[in-house]
Amino acid sequence: QVQLTESGGGVVRAGASLRLSCAASTRTLRNIYYMGWSRQAPGKEREFVAAINYGGGITQLAQSVKGRFRISRDNTVNTLYLDMDNLKPEDTAIYYCGTAPRVSTDVRAYDTWGQGTQVTVSS
Numbered sequence: 001q002v003q004l005t006e007s008g009g010g011v012v013r014a015g016a017s018l019r020l021s022c023a024a025s026t027r028t029l030r031n032i033y034y035m036g037w038s039r040q041a042p043g044k045e046r047e048f049v050a051a052i053n054y055g056g057g058i059t060q061l062a063q064s065v066k067g068r069f070r071i072s073r074d075n076t077v078n079t080l081y082l083d084m085d086n087l088k089p090e091d092t093a094i095y096y097c098g099t100a101p102r103v104s105t106d107v108r109a110y111d112t113w114g115q116g117t118q119v120t121v122s123s
Helices: none
Strands: 004-007 011-012 018-024 034-040 047-053 059-061 070-076 077-082 092-101 117-122
Touching: 004 092, 011 047, 018 034, 018 092, 018 117, 034 077, 047 070, 047 117, 059 070, 077 092
Parallel strands: 011 117
Antiparallel strands: 004 018, 018 077, 034 047, 034 092, 047 059, 070 077, 092 117
């Protein structure tokens, strides 16, 4: 089973940018069709953020992050990215990357998750 390791989180001020990375410990991402990001803020349920298919031709973004976040993947280095611009305090959460066998914005469809990376945005 693939293992996922997120990195790139931190403490930033509102308006700043961050790039999250998710490294997959697998020989190839070819068998991992769909990869995505979710987040969970204290006291709230985990919510979908963004996802992308293997070839990059299909991407999905939560409405709350459209226009500010971009998802991409580099299959040559088995890494998923989330570029976050114009961060807001409400983006504060632990961000997780995950894999799914099909296109989905439902976090329950993802069968593997990493340990997460904390993003804190101050006002």
